[in-house]
Every structure is written in C-alpha cells, then in structure tokens.
Amino acid sequence: MTSVELFAGAGGLALGTALAGFSHKAVVEIDHDACNTIRANQERGLKPVCDWPLFEADVTKFPFEMFGSVDLLAAGVPCQPWSMGGKHKGMEDARNMFPEMLTAVRTMKPKAILIENVKGLLRQSFANYFQYINLMLSFPEVTRKEGEQWRHHLSRLEQHQTSGKQHGLCYNVISELLNAANYGVPQKRERVFIVAFRSDLKIRWNFPQESHSRERLWESQFVTGEYWDHHKVAKRHRPLDVIRKFTGRAHEPTLFSSNQERWQTVRDAISSLPPPDSDKVTNHQQQPGARSYHGHTGSPIDEPAKTLKAGDHGVPGGENMILFPDGRVRYMTVRESACIQTFPNEFVFPGSWTENMRQLGNAVPAQLARIIATGIRSRLLEQRIAD
Secondary structure (H helix, E strand, O other), X not given: OEEXXXXXXXXXXXXXXXXXXXXXXXXXXXXXXXXXXXXXXHHOOXXXXXXXXXXXOOHHHOOHHHHOOOOEEEEOOXXXXXXXOOOOOHHHOOOOOHHHHHHHHXXXXXXXXXXXXXXXXXXXXXXXXXXXXXXXXXXXXXXXXXXXXXXXXXXXXXXXXXXXXXXXXXEEEEEEEEEHHHHOOOEEOEEEEEEEEEHHHOOOOOOOOOOEEHHHHHHHHHOOOHHHHHOOOOXXXXXXXXXXXXXXXXXXXXXXXXXXXXOOOHHHHHOOOOOOOOOOOOOOOOOOOOOOEOOEOOEEOOOOEXXXXXXXXXXXXXXXXXXXXXXXXXXXXXXXXXXXXXXXXOOOOOOOHHHHHHHHHHOOOHHHHHXXXXXXXXXXXHHHHHO
C-alpha cells in the first residue's frame, strides 16, 4: 500500500507507517537538518529508511499531482501555532499548514489520512478552529474562496454538512487524544491524532485499544516487586515509603484488575545501553550542565518520561533530564532520547546535541505511529478484499 508523508521531520511518523506496511512514494520535509538525519540513515542502508524517496521541499509549492492517488496521506502538521509553549497564534500563525494539507488531499484523494498534532489544539480558544479542521477534512472540495474569512468558510461547511447533499470527495473523520504511554511507549506524551477514511469506501474504524497501564506498573513495583527484580534493583534502593503506601492496597480489585501490560519506564527504555560516553553506541555522549529547579526537575527513571520537548531554539527543558532516586539529575543523551521516542538503536542523528534534541522533541513516537497505521492498513486491506 502506498503513502505520502508530509512534514516528516526526523522521520518518526514515516518510520511507524513504513513498519506498518506502507510504501512511501514521497517523504517531504523542508528543514535541512532533519533531511540530513534521514539521509545519514539512508547512507547507512538502514531499512526501511533507505527506500524512502526524500524530498527537501516546501509543501506549499510541492507538485502532489506527480504521485497520483495513494492509500495513505500522513502528516505531523507543524504544531507551533497550537503549542502550549508557543505564541498561541493558532489560525493566524503563518506556520499553520492545515490549508496545505487540504491541497494535498484534494490532489491525491487518499483512501485514508493520518494527522498528528499537539494537545494544545484542543484548547477551548481553538475549539471553533478544530471543528473547522474536521469539516475541511470531511469536505475538502468545499474550498475557501479568495479573501474569505475562515469563520465564513466554517459556516458554509456547516451548512454543507447539514444539507444532506454530500457529493464528490468526502471523508469520515474521527479524532482522539492519545497518551503514548498507554501504548507501550516509555513516555507520557499526549497528542491529538486525526484519522479519516474516504466515505465511498464505507470503512468502519476505531482507534486501537490501550495496551499498557499505570496501574500494572504500580502493581509490578509496589505489590509483586517484579519490576525491581527484573532490573536487579536491590531492596535498599527501592522507594520504601511508596511501597508501604501501595502494599496495603494489593487486594483492591479496582486498582489492580487490569489485563493490560505495565507502562514502560525510562529505566526500561535505556536498560540495554552502556553508560553515557561509551564508544560502543552512537549519539550517546553526555551533555554537561543539568541542574534541577522549579519546573525543571527531570523525568523519574522509574516512570515513563515526561513529554520530550524541542524547547526554545532547540534547547530542551527539564523533561529531557533523568531524575535518579538519590536526587541526581543529568541530561538524557541523544541515544537515550531516541529510545524514549522508540527509534531503533541503529537510527543515527548526525547533528549537534541541541539540533538532535529539537528533532526528537518534535518527533512522533515510531511505535505509536506503527500501531495506529497498522490499524488503518488492516481496514484498507479488508475493504480491498471485500471489493
């Protein structure tokens, strides 16, 4: 099944969709450093990255018609207009690329669409625009007229939706806020995912069920002790105050009745790595200068990491530090951050520490992308067989 990837960044979403079985006709990214990261892995022959047709190009000027129709159009649409840490300009921000996404949809008419964006898009102040995005995806051929305000276009889309006279290119659109930790990613990363299927395919779909839970992590740490035994953590180094708190609740079925697997932690993610500065692993050099202060306290090693962030000008904040049980902190290495984002250990980042952390902070966890894309591909295959 074919796909086109827009706003690819370092390739987390593209990697996930490729591992799910999609073959990219194009991977499009304007940032030169991010493209160099993908090229570095292509030069190493890393599968499936080496097979990607990479275009270092501006999406606003990209000739989508050259690819014909595709099965999947995927995009990590730039998040800066909606980010909690940004300038909150939203629809007025020049970096709002949702209109360009719609141009690609109209041109290629993909069977399915997958979009990822920040949780900030769901803020009340952006509620009308989020509705607008969903309606534009639902009816991409009801286009915005020259000089028309987006709110007036929204009104026309609402009228079109309620008229019952839907024709031409239409999509069934659903969206959900997902926490990556609930799907086995060692990071508490909440992001909005939008999935759409072309309405003529009559595909029924739902987001994948959560497979991992905090409760199972607590059980393995503070009831059975299996977590500490697995990592060979001596009893004297286990947080006894927390253990006592939960041991008395071991028989509460509401707390420990989950059939899911446990959340993955920072310790889980980096356990196979040697200590930083080892010459046996690429991108594993330690960055000095980490310190803890209010709002900058790091990610506890025995929990999923806080959301990795790109930060201002690529400088990450406290979420990109590891907090050890004795109170020490240090910055994650690039390799450790890549593990947190579920990139394979063979995937290299050739830039500076700051640039690499910027790319990783903006990336979609490859494992979560694979899980969602696998569900999409499964439905498309069922529809193809039915036809």
